[in-house]
Amino acid sequence: MTERGLFITFEGGEGSGKSTQLQALAARVRGYGIEPVVCREPGGTAFGERLRPALLDSESPVSPYAELLVFAAARAQLVGEVIRPALEMGALVLCDRFADSTVAYQRYGRGLDAGLVASINAAATQGLAPDLTILLDIPPIEGLARAGAEHDYIEREALEFHERVRAGYRALAAADPARWLVLDATRPEAELTDLAWGRIAALLDARDR
Numbered sequence: 311m312t313e314r315g316l317f318i319t320f321e322g323g324e325g326s327g328k329s330t331q332l333q334a335l336a337a338r339v340r341g342y343g344i345e346p347v348v349c350r351e352p353g354g355t356a357f358g359e360r361l362r363p364a365l366l367d368s369e370s371p372v373s374p375y376a377e378l379l380v381f382a383a384a385r386a387q388l389v390g391e392v393i394r395p396a397l398e399m400g401a402l403v404l405c406d407r408f409a410d411s412t413v414a415y416q417r418y419g420r421g422l423d424a425g426l427v428a429s430i431n432a433a434a435t436q437g438l439a440p441d442l443t444i445l446l447d448i449p450p451i452e453g454l455a456r457a458g459a460e461h462d463y464i465e466r467e468a469l470e471f472h473e474r475v476r477a478g479y480r481a482l483a484a485a486d487p488a489r490w491l492v493l494d495a496t497r498p499e500a501e502l503t504d505l506a507w508g509r510i511a512a513l514l515d516a517r518d519r
Contacts, residue, residue, distance in 0.1 A: 315397030316517055317438070318510065319408040322446035323476050324465045325453030326495045327502070331446060332406050334503045335510060339402060342514065347396040350406035352384035355391045366462040374420040378427065381412055382434040389435055397438075402514070409435050410443060410482055415464070418478025419471050442513060444506050445483055448495035450476055 320328040332348065339346045352362045361384045365377065385408070396403050409431045417427040448456075450472035457465055483490035491509050493502050 314400040316402045316442075316513060317393065317397055317405070317440045318403065318442045318444065318513075319405045319410065319440040320444050320446070321407060321410050321414070321479060322495060323448060323450055323453045323472055323479070325456030326446035326448045327456075327499065328444070328446045328495075329406050330499060331444065331502055331506060332404055334499070335506055336404055338503070338507050339404070339510070342511070344402055344514070346402045346404050347392065348404050348406075349388060349392055351388065351408060351411065352381055354388045354405075355384075357387045357391075358384035366464065368463050372463065374416060374422055377420070378412065378416045378422060378430055381416070382430045385409065385412075385431075385434040386436075389438055394436070394438060405440075408440060408443075410479070413482060414475045414478035418481070419467070419475040421474075440489065442509060443483075443490050444509075445479055445490055445492045446495040446502070447476070447479065447492055452496065 320332045322328040329350075336346050336348050351358070352365060353359045361380055365372065365380055388405075393403050393405065412431055413427055416422050417424055450469055454465065454469070454472065480492075483492050491506065493505055495502065
């Protein structure tokens with residue numbers, strides 16, 4: 311756990327419902343009497359929000375290396391401007407995607423070198439890691455169907471790419487089960503919220519003792 315605050319991230323493939331769960335759990339946290347800091351990647355800062363459409367709305371191919379570096383730039387700004395200051399003040403931070411997305415998408419999905427991805431992530435995060443990562447796991451063919459017809463350039467990748475991303479997430483979760491909570495995203499939304507809240511409430515209780 312971070313020295314004072316609590317840092318929780320939400321991960322998952324396209325259409326997994328992670329953003330929906332983040333909002334539902336933010337409401338639960340407010341009911342607990344805590345106002346969370348809610349942010350997203352790429353974005354969460356004025357600089358990051360300018361980078362977001364440059365990445366996700368691109369109509370032409372983006373180099374995997376450019377993709378890696380632009381995501382990292384947005385993350386570095388978010389960590390320095392929002393996340394770390396909030397944690398130092400004792401806040402609960404809920405973030406829609408973080409460094410694990412880069413491992414899943416750029417290392418496993420794009421096939422970039424693992425060492426390169428790790429070093430770029432380390433620079434962008436300044437060594438900051440989540441206390442809990444909630445993975446909404448869903449078969450890509452179902453997730454992409456949920457995402458609808460208006461796809462960003464990552465969603466338009468071949469199914470095989472999304473299968474590699476899912477495998478990457480599962481490998482990360484298996485390697486660090488203490489940090490990850492893996493939920494079957496095909497289950498009803500309310501059930502998923504209850505399961506995730508049980509883990510978050512336990513962390514809050516432990517912190518407040």
